[in-house]
């Protein structure tokens with residue numbers, strides 16, 4: 001994904017300490033953006049901040065880190081995002097990238113897998129979006145990106161728990177776009193394919209032989 005920035009644009013990336021979110025943050029930082037990274041693990045946040053800072057294009061740029069679980073409690077997510085905005089100014093673009101995956105047959109997955117994935121992948125995008133939307137509408141500018149997946153466009157064997165959460169993001173995004181377009185606020189949905197990240201490596205550990213073989217076949221269809 002390529003994002004064009006005006007200098008000093010303020011960007012928040014959930015899941016910005018790893019994988020796709022960290023790469024988006026790097027690309028935006030290279031364009032002069034100020035970055036806020038949100039994720040849970042503090043040491044990974046600090047490492048990501050150091051890595052991103054190497055790409056500064058001016059000496060005013062800032063990377064700030066916030067340790068928060070975006071899926072647990074809307075009020076806490078709103079509070080930390082307000083603190084971030086108090087420091088750096090209102091968010092111009094929010095990228096909702098925090099997410100996780102687990103594969104397995106529908107009846108063999110735990111109900112807790114369905115609950116966790118819906119919490120992180122869906123509600124973990126709703127809460128940050130709620131935290132920034134009012135200010136974006138007031139300022140009549142802003143963009144919110146929801147990172148779905150190719151598994152959010154087509155349901156795949158072994159992905160019942162994951163696909164549903166990524167389809168949900170599309171429904172949310174389409175409905176929200178209708179509400180906010182009059183305010184010059186725009187919604188983007190990203191549908192990445194398999195991407196070599198720490199998260200993808202974790203997902204691969206949950207794949208049984210059936211899922212792996214079917215994935216190989218599906219490469220010919222997509």
Ligand SMILES: NC(=O)c1ccc[n+]([C@@H]2O[C@H](COP(=O)([O-])OP(=O)(O)OC[C@H]3O[C@@H](n4cnc5c(N)ncnc54)[C@H](OP(=O)(O)O)[C@@H]3O)[C@@H](O)[C@H]2O)c1
Nearest residue numbers: 015017019020039040041069070098099149194195197199
């Ligand atoms: N990699 C792929 O092949 C692929 C393909 C399609 C879509 N995607 C989607 O792209 C997004 C990023 O995937 P990735 O592969 O880059 O994953 P990743 O390397 O595992 O990175 C996930 C990021 O999300 C954060 N995160 C996870 N749960 C969180 C929570 N509850 N609260 C706050 N932060 C949380 C992680 O940090 P902490 O663990 O420290 O919180 C980390 O920064 C996900 O939404 C994924 O579904 C990935």
